Amino acid sequence: MTLTTLSPADARAAIDAGARLIDIRGADEHARERIPGAINVPLDRIGDLGRDGRPVVFHCKSGMRTTANAAQLDAAAGDVPAYILEGGIDAWRTAGHRTAADRSQPLEIMRQVQITVGALVLTGVLLGLFVAPGFFGLSAFVGAGLIFAGVTGWCGVANLLRIMPWNRRAAA
Template structure:
């Protein structure tokens, strides 16, 4: 199923005419940056979406998640018209539409994973080159963990980072 795509200007007009704006990103992403009035219903909790017959405009960060999940999103609306915001919140921002940003919220978990994994790989390589070759195992371990996360959908590093003290402030 393909959902109709709305430009940021068309989406804004639809919202002003009563359409609901649903952010399907994770709670951590929504807490840090969001479109005013957007309701956060992460993709894995789409069954919690209350259907009231009003049109729904879905958005994610870039439009990729909404496009890939179009059938699931359309089914979740209970028959109401459903649309996808072209370009997601990034497209909204590029069109000059306002974004609410809360820099006091922690970075998104996946960005934290990228930063941590990159730092561990770099440290492993540098220690392996300048201290002892055995430290290259750290880079191999992190690489294997990332591959496992990609194949299984379970990321131990993300789960560990999620319980760190700086991530306890994220709005649910």
């Protein structure tokens, strides 16, 4: 079965009629900004989704995760009607619907990884150009780490950032 996408207005109507809104993003993303009333069940724990007979509307940040994992989400929903919020929380916000944002929460781990890795690559390139060519090795090392993370699914930078003091505040 293919999950039907709902516009933010149609999703709002479904929720008002009793559908459950399930946020499949990570706990860190949900803690930073969420749709009021959404239940956070990260994609890697979607099998734990309880069933209560009510329709389900799944959402992520932009709709890409929900669309890419539609079969898994449909299986988790069981026999109840299941939908995807088209465009995710970004489209919800753009449509003028309310979100609850807590900017005191840290940035999402993957955004922190992107900032850190980008800074390391840029630093390696600049030091290689202006100080000594050996510093290009820093950029090469970071690039190799990204390849390793993509192949194995294990990211050392993300794991290191998760234990940093500023990330201990994220709601679980």
